[in-house]
Amino acid sequence: MIKSKLRSYIYEPVLTKEDIQSSKKRKGARASDWRKTLGRIWKIVDEQRALLIIILLMVVISSILSLLGPYLIGKIIDDHMIKKDFTGLKSMILVLIFVYIGLSISIFLQNYWMIGIAQQTVYRMRTGLFAKFQRLPIAFFDKRQRGELMSRMTNDMDNISSTLNSTFIQVFSSVITLVGTLVVMFSMSPLLTFLTMLIIPVMFVSTRWITRRTGKLFKTQQQALGSLNGMIEETISGQRVVKAFSQEQRMIDEFANKSSDLRRVGYWANVYSGAIPKTMNLLNNTSFAIVAGVGGILALKGYVSIGTIVVFSEYARQFTRPLNDLSNQFNNVLSAIAGAERVFTIMDEKEEQDQGKGELIREIRGDVTFEDVSFQYNLEEDIATIEHINFHVKKGQTVALVGATGAGKTTIMQLLARFYDPQQGRILIDDCPIQTISRQNLRSQMAFVLQEPFLFEATVKENIRYGRLQATDDDVVNAAKKANAHNFIMSLPNGYDTVLTADGGEISQGQRQLLSIARALVANPAILLLDEATSSIDTVTELEIQEALERLMEGRTSLVIAHRLNTIRKADLILVMEKGKLIESGEREKLIAKKGVFYQMLQQSTL
Incomplete structure (x- = not known):
């Protein structure tokens, strides 16, 4: 019995059959790989x-x-x-x-x-x-x-x-x-x-x-x-x-x-x-x-x-x-x-590629157009993540993306920021295809406020300034005031010089979100992307955040993913997504009068 256990311990295979077969296939090429x-x-x-x-x-x-x-x-x-x-x-x-x-x-x-x-x-x-x-x-x-x-x-x-x-x-x-x-x-x-x-x-x-x-x-x-x-x-x-x-x-x-x-x-x-x-x-x-x-x-x-x-x-x-x-x-x-x-x-991994050196746009106005855009994350599967998406957003408009989880809302934002490129169709900003704009130039004129804000292990001031490193201390303070974050910052032990741990564990979720909004404000973007920025916030804190978001969105083209009615009440355009397709679009009142999918969502209190 002891010998059996000892033998199974010593001779227990480390590699799976797949590993061994893969190793045998590579055996002839191993030496050349090592030399390389x-x-x-x-x-x-x-x-x-x-x-x-x-x-x-x-x-x-x-x-x-x-x-x-x-x-x-x-x-x-x-x-x-x-x-x-x-x-x-x-x-x-x-x-x-x-x-x-x-x-x-x-x-x-x-x-x-x-x-x-x-x-x-x-x-x-x-x-x-x-x-x-x-x-x-x-x-x-x-x-x-x-x-x-x-x-x-x-x-x-x-x-x-x-x-x-x-x-x-x-x-x-x-x-x-x-x-x-x-x-x-x-x-x-x-x-x-x-x-x-x-x-x-x-x-x-x-x-x-x-x-x-x-x-x-x-x-x-x-x-x-x-x-x-x-x-x-x-x-x-x-x-x-x-x-x-x-x-x-x-x-x-x-x-x-x-x-x-x-x-x-x-x-x-x-x-x-x-x-x-x-x-x-x-x-x-x-x-x-x-x-x-x-x-x-x-x-x-x-x-x-x-x-x-x-x-x-x-x-x-x-x-x-x-x-x-x-x-x-x-x-x-x-x-x-x-x-x-x-x-x-x-x-040796393939890096993000721009066509040529990428066009340099000094200042984006904020017109956004999706023309027959289709995209799928896994090319080996036949199911597309989004299919044949068409819409146009004018400068300064607020667009709300609504729909169930997995409908493709976040994918649209990731395509706009060129985290991915579509397999079909075109995305244009100010009538310029974004594939011809360098990613760095494009993203420098955008700002993101995500559902789970990320903070670095640095001071409050440095976390806000991350949106624009050239921002002065006055710029940082003004952004914090507009984001309704100034008061709670001043209550911290060292104010703006308080060092936060990674992800800001010592402050609340709502306070982290306010700092994220201040970071976006100091960046002064032309296009704003909000991904369920208030979904995990209590009602009282949501009012402060909503007020800060309204200041942030003022005069900027904004795409908003939201599950709450308050977030999209003032939206100029609502896009209703379902299983990767755009099934309804228009102003809020018109969609309600239409009594389609959006109306049903309101009736079911999912927004």
Whole structure:
């Protein structure tokens, strides 16, 4: 029973059948992918070529000094200790001391400079990845966990950094030491050199057998870690929902399952990678025993001196040590490549594209036209999100979008802001197709007030100024007064300089919404998009927000999604959506007189 449980624990598969099949399909292309990833990292590192050359020079010097040390020890034994030459012995010991001091200094300098290169490389990759996040379309983030993306920014980057810090120098040093040691050994005794090299095929076969398994495991480990981080981020962000629905135990169980997956794959990744140094040590000791035994026989027969045997034994260790180091570092490289591949996968994602450079419009009037617009989020499905939408909004008009959840109201706003582009039809602002306007220019003349306002971990003043960074303190205060937010701001401990936590947890939902409206006011937009801005607000607070919204919408083209009658009472145009189609449009009184869908919604008190 115990053996059965132990066997199921140790041999429990980490990958699903789909993962294994996918891995087999990629098996032939894996090496080329790794070479491509290493090549991309090298391009970044190579930009500091001058310092790399200096580091390489230090590596050469340290390798020569490490080879010189055993040689001097052999000379000391044969020429001074056996002959009892104390004067020469003192001089050679001083030389040996200076050799090892020089070796230590050169190793320190190469490590010191390499750390700088590694940190600069990771800095460039991390800032490049963050900048890439800012250029990716909304659709990219809709399909991925935030925590998983954060894992690529932190864990994967740290993995690359630690590998560059140690592995880069270690590989150069090991190769140079290996070649130099082989040349010196061969010049001293071809027979002993041949015996030492007998372990190389065994090392190669055993290392290849292990690394073929660790490569897949390290990649899976990074994926499991990203998935775990994604769940942690979601659970912490959604603690109110978790507790409100008493789902604590379910989240604990789900976390335990994901953590168990990470534990299993981490267990095997470290078991296999840990087997390499143990195997190398065994082979190293075996080689040393062979050299010592055969060398002792040769020394007894007078073919070589005692000093030569001592020196050769040390060189034999130095010959196998670089092989051991290379094998150990190979695991680090595999792990770093797995992380780098995940980073470069994001870097290769398609960014938001404008036609050409995009037309620059200095000031938008606010006329909005949808001409036969159709759009669907998932192109693999036949069902469109919205179909054949046509309407025209004049400058300064307020348009209300009404309909059941999933009718396509928010999609219309996202298309207008060019978070997505329609597959059919045209959207025009001031008779100009928005696809010809740069996204940044377009959005700079819009403002959003969402159902769930987002606040940054910054002061109240900075959160309001986020709408327009050039706004003065007076602009911020005036916007807050128009948004009915000034009084509650002044009641905070430090007024406008009060630092809010992420999402403004220390103030109420209504107060966060007032700050969101103040942010929109300070932006002074031509077009305003309100997505159910009062749906989660109590009736008393709604009156304050509604008054602030009326000031905000004054003179601006406004598109409003609302579920409450008060929000759309003064709308110039009402668009009734149902299952992605525009089924009714017109002024409120005319729609009521028509006694169609809008009238039925009023009768059922859904608005």
